[in-house]
Amino acid sequence: MSGGEACDGKKLVRSSSGLRMVPEHHAARSPFGLDEPPWVPDKDCPRCMQCETKFDFITRKHHCRRCGKCFCDKCCSKKVPLSRMCFVDPVRQCAECALISQKETEFYDKQLKVLMNGATFCVARGTSEKSEMMVCRLSNNQRYLFLDGDSHYEIEIAQISTVQILTEGFTPGGGNTRATGMLLQYKVPGSEELTQIKFTASEDFNSNKKLSAAWLAAMHKHNGTPILIGTAGGYHDIYAAPNS
Numbered sequence: 001m002s003g004g005e006a007c008d009g010k011k012l013v014r015s016s017s018g019l020r021m022v023p024e025h026h027a028a029r030s031p032f033g034l035d036e037p038p039w040v041p042d043k044d045c046p047r048c049m050q051c052e053t054k055f056d057f058i059t060r061k062h063h064c065r066r067c068g069k070c071f072c073d074k075c076c077s078k079k080v081p082l083s084r085m086c087f088v089d090p091v092r093q094c095a096e097c098a099l100i101s102q103k104e105t106e107f108y109d110k111q112l113k114v115l116m117n118g119a120t121f122c123v124a125r126g127t128s129e130k131s132e133m134m135v136c137r138l139s140n141n142q143r144y145l146f147l148d149g150d151s152h153y154e155i156e157i158a159q160i161s162t163v164q165i166l167t168e169g170f171t172p173g174g175g176n177t178r179a180t181g182m183l184l185q186y187k188v189p190g191s192e193e194l195t196q197i198k199f200t201a202s203e204d205f206n207s208n209k210k211l212s213a214a215w216l217a218a219m220h221k222h223n224g225t226p227i228l229i230g231t232a233g234g235y236h237d238i239y240a241a242p243n244s
């Protein structure tokens, strides 16, 4: 087995923000992971950074675990899961951060599972016309796309520079567009050049078509939850929305 899932051990750590379950080796951490922010020092915030209420013995300070800013209880009362920082329990967040974290939680609960379960695609690498049926899935540590057919191939998520979802089925009124494939551009370690790989949902596997479509939709969901941003080149998407 190659580097992809070699070191997946986890350990519990406690910070001032709560308990976190993190990979034992820093190198094994998810590319979607976020570091805990430094907290704005108490002395630097005499007032709530949202509603500007003055802090005193009754109005106490609370730090948002996601942005590290300082708020009153009213402006920072929500406890929301924060998977990207590996918190075991929901943690206190300001209203703005809570919204983002809720969206990401949905991504973690649904789309990430679909991506990790995998789906079957016709895969063509580089400029080759030849394609191969392969099962494509996100590795358990979320760092690689694993492709398995007659051969095994890995793409490091952090090396992906562009993701394009391919669609078909335009109708004058719109609404029937469906994802049929995906184009990825990425860097192979040791090379500066971009390699392209094309995934096409196969027509031969009717029973798997839904699965392939769900997998592509989950990949596309990165866009609504910009989790891939912060990797090598950001996320560029040319998905044609049904109404455009």
Ligand SMILES: [Zn+2]
Pocket: 048, 049, 050, 051, 052, 053, 071, 072, 073, 074, 075, 076
């Ligand atoms: Zn406030």
Ligand SMILES: [Zn+2]
Pocket: 064, 065, 066, 067, 068, 069, 093, 094, 095, 096, 097, 098
């Ligand atoms: Zn916040």
